[in-house]
Amino acid sequence: MISLTINGKTRELDSDPDTPLLWALRDELKMTGTKLGCGMALCGACTVHMNGSPVRACSLPISAAAGAKIETIEGIDSPVFHAVQQAWRELDVVQCGYCQSGQIMSATALLQGNKKPSDAQIDAAMSGNLCRCATYHRIRSAIHRAAD
Numbered sequence: 308m309i310s311l312t313i314n315g316k317t318r319e320l321d322s323d324p325d326t327p328l329l330w331a332l333r334d335e336l337k338m339t340g341t342k343l344g345c346g347m348a349l350c351g352a353c354t355v356h357m358n359g360s361p362v363r364a365c366s367l368p369i370s371a372a373a374g375a376k377i378e379t380i381e382g383i384d385s386p387v388f389h390a391v392q393q394a395w396r397e398l399d400v401v402q403c404g405y406c407q408s409g410q411i412m413s414a415t416a417l418l419q420g421n422k423k424p425s426d427a428q429i430d431a432a433m434s435g436n437l438c439r440c441a442t443y444h445r446i447r448s449a450i451h452r453a454a455d
């Protein structure tokens with residue numbers, strides 16, 4: 308049995324310890340806000356926070372997440388997160404939307420550690436989150452707006 312703390316709640320999973328956290332979230336806990344893109348830690352669609360830092364849930368075994376504080380798009384709740392959500396809405400960032408929960412989780416992690424990031428810092432922090440609709444300029448603008 309593996310015990311995970313997800314969005315402040317303890318969840319017990321009777322799964323193989325090597326199960327990727329993304330599978331546990333989506334298939335076992337029915338939390339589908341975190342998306343599967345590449346499944347190989349390359350695209351960022353599956354980004355969640357572990358102890359406040361962005362991690363790729365597709366390549367993180369649940370054994371490595373045990374004891375950590377995991378936050379997903381469904382449960383994260385902080386002033387920075389709400390500012391990011393609002394900026395995303397105001398600037399109409401989303402196109403198809405598939406990658407956006409991962410984008411928002413990475414943007415929130417960035418702003419939690421850096422209240423006024425530069426363009427270069429935003430680009431560096433967001434470089435692991437791919438968007439096939441190329442919403443990168445709007446994402447950068449929204450991060451600046453959320454930081455204001």
Ligand code: FES
Nearest residue numbers: 344345346351365
């Ligand atoms: Fe995890 Fe692409 S689905 S990085």
